[in-house]
Amino acid sequence: MSSLLRRLCLLILCLAPPLQAADLSIDLGHGTRTYSTAQLLARQDVRTISIPVDVAYKRSMRYRAVPLKALLSGAAPDDALLFVANDGFAAEIPARLLLKAHGAEAWLAIEEPEHPWPALADDKPGAGPFYLVWTDPQAMRIGPEQWPFQLASIRRLAPVAERFPALNPDPSVRPDSAVARGFAVFQRTCLACHTLNGQGDARLGPDLNIPHSATEYLREDLLRAYIRDPQSLRRWPQARMPGFDRDALSNADLDALLAYLRHMAAHKVQH
Structure with a gap:
């Protein structure tokens, strides 16, 4: 300028x-x-x-x-x-x-x-x-x-599980499992911008399960890198997604989040 x-x-x-x-x-x-x-x-x-x-x-x-x-x-x-x-x-x-x-x-x-x-x-x-x-x-x-x-x-x-039943893991998932923990992490870190199975309040980012989950088309190492630093995978100055460092999202929480996303990829709900 x-x-x-x-x-x-x-x-x-x-x-x-x-x-x-x-x-x-x-x-x-x-x-x-x-x-x-x-x-x-x-x-x-x-x-x-x-x-x-x-x-x-x-x-x-x-x-x-x-x-x-x-x-x-x-x-x-x-x-x-x-x-x-x-x-x-x-x-x-x-x-x-x-x-x-x-x-x-x-x-x-x-x-x-x-x-x-x-x-x-x-x-x-x-x-x-x-x-x-x-x-x-x-x-x-x-x-x-x-x-x-x-x-x-x-x-x-009302609780997320009541408002958006299509976000819930399969009823067979144990409450102490990685998938259940990942559901909690998803609510904290992803639901602010994304929907899943077409459900959620935000419309800022794409749906994370429909038509395809990122776990279906990205290698796990690339998906992890993208969550940590979106610009490391796609250089896009106007992108809105923040990176989640280890202070914001621990390795254990990231593992659980990916477990939930993989689980939900097999439980798609079309609206």
Whole structure:
């Protein structure tokens, strides 16, 4: 980009009107509550927090934020909460992680209209208007898929096994098996972007079983490499899939996930 073009872009940004305030809706089964940007920024518990390694921006960031658990009155530890973004991303996070008194702490970062957050990339918008960020995420092994940004709503869900029966392993699978463990890993790491057998809330990535499972057309070593670092297999700058390093997905969890995907490749459900 030439220096003249950079100056023009900066001038356009300076002359552009400030961002409009946004609304976040939260439905925990007792009616929907709606919070505006102004309401959240005016709360007594709003703080300025620092995130040393921000998942979305890949660098240190500072945000105005409120403790998320303060907005989740009525949620129970066994609840599953769905965080839906404006771009179709849908992250399901156990409420127990969000309600814990110790360990990693979840914060709702709020984009101030007068101080918009930077773009995520040259051709992408920023992470606003709302973004779930974590302090001390290592304490509870919070993965990158549990940092949803561009948030529009949060709602309580029935368990995945009830909502999406086509995701369930065969009833003969033992609860202590690698396949059952892999199903839990799939829910934590994959369901935020993908469907399987046509079922799931997200529409950001392709279905992982229909018409073919990746376990059917990729060698296992290549599939493992792809999950660890998608760009190592296909160079695609616009790709949305993050890599899962060993902090986000242990070798044992990766083994279990592949066991589940292989199992489900033999249990396709066409809709």
